[in-house]
Amino acid sequence: MDLIDQLVGVAPGSALDAIRARRAVARAQSVESYRVLFTPAAPGEVSIAERFAVGAYVAGLHGPSPTAEHYMAELQAQAPALADAVAQAIAATAGTGPYGSFPAGPLSAEDAPGAEAALSPALAEALGPRLTAALAHAHFLLFHPRDAAPERFAPLLAAGWSTTGIVTLSQIVSFLAYQIRVVAGLRVLAGNLAEGLA
Amino acid sequence: MMTDTILQPEGHTVPAVFTRAQLDWLPWLEPMPEAALTPEHVKALVDPARVKSAYFRLLVRDPAALEARTRTDKDIFYNTEAGLPRAERELAAAAASRLNGCIYCASVHARFATTYSKREADVDRLLAEGVGAELGERWNAIVAAAVALTETPMHFGAEHVQRLRAAGLDDLAISDLIHAASFFNWANRLMLSLGEPAA
Numbered sequence: 001m002d003l004i005d006q007l008v009g010v011a012p013g014s015a016l017d018a019i020r021a022r023r024a025v026a027r028a029q030s031v032e033s034y035r036v037l038f039t040p041a042a043p044g045e046v047s048i049a050e051r052f053a054v055g056a057y058v059a060g061l062h063g064p065s066p067t068a069e070h071y072m073a074e075l076q077a078q079a080p081a082l083a084d085a086v087a088q089a090i091a092a093t094a095g096t097g098p099y100g101s102f103p104a105g106p107l108s109a110e111d112a113p114g115a116e117a118a119l120s121p122a123l124a125e126a127l128g129p130r131l132t133a134a135l136a137h138a139h140f141l142l143f144h145p146r147d148a149a150p151e152r153f154a155p156l157l158a159a160g161w162s163t164t165g166i167v168t169l170s171q172i173v174s175f176l177a178y179q180i181r182v183v184a185g186l187r188v189l190a191g192n193l194a195e196g197l198a
Numbered sequence: 199m200m201t202d203t204i205l206q207p208e209g210h211t212v213p214a215v216f217t218r219a220q221l222d223w224l225p226w227l228e229p230m231p232e233a234a235l236t237p238e239h240v241k242a243l244v245d246p247a248r249v250k251s252a253y254f255r256l257l258v259r260d261p262a263a264l265e266a267r268t269r270t271d272k273d274i275f276y277n278t279e280a281g282l283p284r285a286e287r288e289l290a291a292a293a294a295s296r297l298n299g300c301i302y303c304a305s306v307h308a309r310f311a312t313t314y315s316k317r318e319a320d321v322d323r324l325l326a327e328g329v330g331a332e333l334g335e336r337w338n339a340i341v342a343a344a345v346a347l348t349e350t351p352m353h354f355g356a357e358h359v360q361r362l363r364a365a366g367l368d369d370l371a372i373s374d375l376i377h378a379a380s381f382f383n384w385a386n387r388l389m390l391s392l393g394e395p396a397a
Contacts, residue, residue, distance in 0.1 A: 019373045022281065025273035026377060029266045036262035063351040097350040098298050105214030110328065142350060145390040146299025150204045150226035152391070162202050163227045164259040170388055171263040178270075178384035184352045185376030192359040193369050 002031045004179065007066045008186040016190050030179065037172050038074070045165040049079035050131060051172060053086050057135050058176045060090035061142055067183050085126035089135055093117045097143035114144055133159035134169055141173045201228045210396035213301050216325035217397075218308045221301070225393040229255035244268045256392055267384065274377045282367065282374035285314035286340055290375050292321065293344040294382035297329050302395040303386050336365040343372075344379035 001012065004027075010016045020027050038051050055071040062068065076083045099114035117139035124132040133155045140152060156166055207224035229252045230239065240246065242261030245268075248254040257264040275291070278284050288311035295304035304325060312321045323331040329345050332338070339361045346354040354376075362372050 015369070016373075019370050022279070022370055023273055023277055023374070023377070025277065026270050029270040029273065033263065033266040033270060036260075036266055040262065061350070095350075098348070100299060102299060103212050103214040103301075107215060141387050141391055145387050148391045148394070150206055153204050153227065157202055157204070166227060167257060167259040167392075168263065170391060171257070171260055171267065174384045174387035175263075175267070177387055178380045181347050181352060181380035181383055182377060185347055185354055185380060186373065188354055188356060189359060189369065189372055189376065192356045194363060 002027065003034055003070070004030060004183055004186070007070060007183045008190055010186070010190070015193050016186065030182070033175050034179065037168070037175055044168075045162055046168050046172075049075070049082060050134065052078050053082050053127075053131055054134055054138055054169065054172050055176060056083070056086045057089055058138050058142055058173055059180055060087070061094055061139070062180050062184075063094075065180070065184065067180050082127065082131070085123055086135075089117075089119055089123055089127070092119065092123070093135075093139055095143055098146065100144035100146035102146060116140070129159040130161065133161065137169065138173045141170065142177060203228065207394065207396070213305075213395055213397045216296060216301055216304050216308070218305060218312060218321065218325065219397070220309075221305050222396040223253050223302050223389070223393050224396050225252045225256050227256055227392060229253075230258055231255075241265065242268075244272075253389070253393065257388065271381060271385070274374070274381050280370055282371040282378070283314070285311055285317075286337075286371075287374060287378040288314060289321075289324075289337060289340055290344040290378040291382045291385075292324060293329055293341040294348045294379050295386055296324060297345055297348050298383070298386040298390065300382075300386040300390045303382065303389050305395075307382075339365040339367075340375060343375055344382075347376065347379040348383055 038055060052071060052075040056075040059068040059071040072083065075086060095115060099112040101111040102108060117136045119132055137156055140147060153166060205226050205228060210224065213221060232249055235249060239258045239261050242258050242265040243249060243254055244265060275287050288307045291307035292304050292311050295307060308321050308325055312318050320333045320337060324333060329341050333341065343354060343358045343362055346352060346358055359372060
């Protein structure tokens with residue numbers, strides 16, 4: 001039972017367990033992705049607490065779920081002082097996506113403007129400059145990645161994120177977008193299998 | 199430090215429409231120089247040819263994350279032992295990319311979808327009209343499921359599973375579709391945010 005199995009509720013020997021076993025490499029490498037992004041032996045520039053703060057924020061922005069509960073519980077274990085600030089950030093910046101603007105031209109007719117994350121000065125103070133910049137970037141990546149621009153890295157660099165740290169941060173947010181969807185999708189499939197109970 | 203600066207690519211045309219044409223991709227942060235790659239980095243690239251790719255040489259700054267990402271990707275798309283046909287995994291990738299707005303990703307996976315399905319006109323309709331394009335019931339059901347999984351919050355539900363099953367997908371194929379669409383919510387965000395496409 002790996003984390004995705006736990007969050008979906010896949011019982012060993014069940015039909016969904018057998019389905020997951022047919023894609024054993026994807027299953028194992030999803031576990032490995034979680035391990036290297038959230039519990040690396042050598043965290044380097046991005047602390048474990050920062051990783052779970054971003055994890056709890058991004059999972060929370062997807063709405064209530066067992067996955068969101070997992071990341072918030074891990075954050076509470078790693079850095080209880082940050083958990084309340086992250087919960088407030090989720091409440092203050094939740095939305096729906098994807099939105100944003102395309103390169104100017106025929107696709108501009110599909111442009112859908114939307115909000116940037118706005119964290120209050122009190123929240124920014126509680127989170128500190130690195131996490132304040134990281135959560136704002138995570139909000140953009142989750143909800144309106146088509147608004148990408150090189151200038152979006154400026155606040156991260158100013159807050160002390162290196163290029164390598166930004167690559168790790170981008171992988172954390174993007175991996176979460178995958179893992180959260182796999183869990184949500186498989187939970188639906190588990191309840192609607194053709195071959196019987198999950 | 200020189201590596202911790204923003205790059206501003208110049209002298210190229212940013213494509214303003216979705217296309218099946220081959221595009222280039224230019225980074226906004228400094229990739230690792232080829233000469234600086236250690237054996238650990240080369241292993242993390244998985245495909246040796248990727249030492250020539252600015253995108254992968256940027257991601258290889260976190261080698262463990264890149265390697266696990268790449269091996270996940272390859273099994274979801276290339277392990278075609280039963281389940282969803284490759285063409286339709288690529289369709290799900292193209293649909294997620296179309297909705298998220300990743301012109302580069304959509305170009306690559308629209309080409310693969312076309313290669314494996316031979317349905318050039320339908321793939322072009324998806325690119326031109328978006329995820330509401332009329333593609334026939336089976337493809338419509340696949341695109342609708344990819345959309346429901348790509349939107350935040352997700353609204354993928356029992357009705358999507360039932361529609362997919364009615365269109366002929368078995369449980370393994372539906373699981374493959376869930377993984378293909380979900381994986382592109384990972385891939386699109388990296389490709390969109392770390393650089394830009396060039397025609």
